[in-house]
Amino acid sequence: xxxxxxxxxxxxxxxxxxxxxxxxxxxxxxxxxxxxxxxxxxxxxxxxxxxxxxxxxxxxxxxxxxxxxxxxxxxxxxxxxxxxxxxxxxxxxxxxxxxxxxxxxxxxxxxx
Amino acid sequence: xxxxxxxxxxxxxxxxxxxxxxxxxxxxxxxxxxxxxxxxxxxxxxxxxxxxxxxxxxxxxxxxxxxxxxxxxxxxxxxxxxxxxxxxxxxxxxxxxxxxxxxxxxxxxxxx
Numbered sequence: 001x002x003x004x005x006x007x008x009x010x011x012x013x014x015x016x017x018x019x020x021x022x023x024x025x026x027x028x029x030x031x032x033x034x035x036x037x038x039x040x041x042x043x044x045x046x047x048x049x050x051x052x053x054x055x056x057x058x059x060x061x062x063x064x065x066x067x068x069x070x071x072x073x074x075x076x077x078x079x080x081x082x083x084x085x086x087x088x089x090x091x092x093x094x095x096x097x098x099x100x101x102x103x104x105x106x107x108x109x110x111x112x
Numbered sequence: 113x114x115x116x117x118x119x120x121x122x123x124x125x126x127x128x129x130x131x132x133x134x135x136x137x138x139x140x141x142x143x144x145x146x147x148x149x150x151x152x153x154x155x156x157x158x159x160x161x162x163x164x165x166x167x168x169x170x171x172x173x174x175x176x177x178x179x180x181x182x183x184x185x186x187x188x189x190x191x192x193x194x195x196x197x198x199x200x201x202x203x204x205x206x207x208x209x210x211x212x213x214x215x216x217x218x219x220x221x222x223x224x
Contacts, residue, residue, distance in 0.1 A: 042214040103157075
């Protein structure tokens with residue numbers, strides 16, 4: 001059982017470049033979300049989705065786009081990378097509200 | 113808006129000593145409350161969760177937490193700490209639709 005799979009694990013971008021962080025889960029979970037983790041800040045919610053075709057903004061959505069065309073996949077797009085987006089990104093999923101949230105192993109992104 | 117405060121950034125305990133990590137939350141109704149643990153370079157793993165009912169919740173690895181509505185707290189405890197418990201611990205509150213807010217984390221160091 002793969003759980004939540006994120007790719008790539010490491011990425012270096014130049015300022016202004018765009019990229020997509022991929023996230024896939026094989027647990028048939030309705031809820032998926034993206035967080036960023038920065039030192040001393042905990043995890044902050046970027047975007048989340050309660051099902052295919054439904055997405056909403058979290059705490060820090062600026063500079064990021066998401067879509068949810070299937071239950072399994074929830075990609076995160078950086079439109080024009082900025083150094084402030086250097087962070088560790090975690091994708092997560094859960095069956096429904098109040099259930100255990102399963103996290104991917106993280107994607108380390110550096111923007112230079 | 114919901115929020116979580118973990119007042120201790122870093123805690124050091126001796127192996128075999130007891131542990132209490134503090135967590136205070138802010139939410140209008142009874143929330144879903146969680147404690148997660150993160151080892152270096154890893155994703156987050158659920159330790160325990162509170163939804164309703166018994167205010168003392170048992171989790172994995174010998175951890176427990178007590179929900180105190182009057183104090184808006186959900187402190188994590190362990191009677192005897194092991195060296196393998198060294199990690200970062202996050203308290204989290206869910207207000208619904210997987211909109212989960214995490215605290216800034218407490219790093220636990222265990223000394224022999």
